[in-house]
Amino acid sequence: MKEKEYRSLILKDLEKQVLDSSSISIHDLVVEIACTGFRCSGCGRCCTFSTGDNSVLLTYFDIGNLKKSGNIDTIEPTVAEENMFLADTEGNVHTFGWRLKRKTNGECVFLGDAGCTIYPFRPLLCRTYPFYIAEGKMEISECGGKGGFLPFYHARRLANEVLQRYIIELRDTLMTYRHFNEGLLFLVSRPAADYKMIVHDSRGKWKPDEI
Template structure:
């Protein structure tokens, strides 16, 4: 796992400044507006907005055949309209203070020891050392949060039972049966 200083140096050399275009919240390609969220992030948005779970989140769209007529998926995403995140209003994030890690750290992502960079018109904008440090700190915290969620999902998955013919989401909190 990279340290904050290493990530800061890499982010600083790439450069980034959000232009507020909202492109990362819109569907510009298949599933480009797919924002995976942990149960903790869903609950934080529910608390901030008063919305219900199903109003905030939808199942990750790739379901896996459970072999008994049932199927499961292993994550939640922020609910989407046909062309954007439901929380994009008037070109701005309406839950900005409570936005998920993916949104907080876009266009960067840490995967093991690699810094991945997604397309973004704000790339290349000079960053101060302090701003690069803040981005790096967010990325490292996101990586820790994602590792904890993955471990939680694995622990639930080991004991999970998908009901015959049922559709479920297996997350770190348990097996959640979907009702049409």
């Protein structure tokens, strides 16, 4: 399949997913979350490396909140630790989106002794953990708090945030694809020593220090 056709198929699929998201029933989400139950035990495991990949991927909504709270220097391009890089013929490395930085021990940069230090501004991924929607269906990550008592009004707030996150993530992905307009890219294991990084996101493309 030619690159243009492939791109157009992906765009159509994303547009359909955005459209379909408007018919997700908030009532069904509330019921599912309430029946599953959840009570955060404050163990902080989701903020450390202990459960595997603890990357906190950021939407533009999250980046706006981090800007408002004066924490924009805590984000980095998503590629930083990967072994493979997408490079162009000029030696630039391309990556997609942003995530929170982590400390050298793998903990989230915002994890303090008493828990999250930016709680009111924490990203959507953290607000909704362990719940998320993928391809229109509710999914639940591993979490020791699953099954705990959850008052109905909390389930309703959580359901609204889970749906909001899904729609924002879908729109971010769609807009990223719409903006993305590079020539041929290649997978390389070692980019040129003096490579420049280009980050693609829903607003266009950036150098890491331009965000």
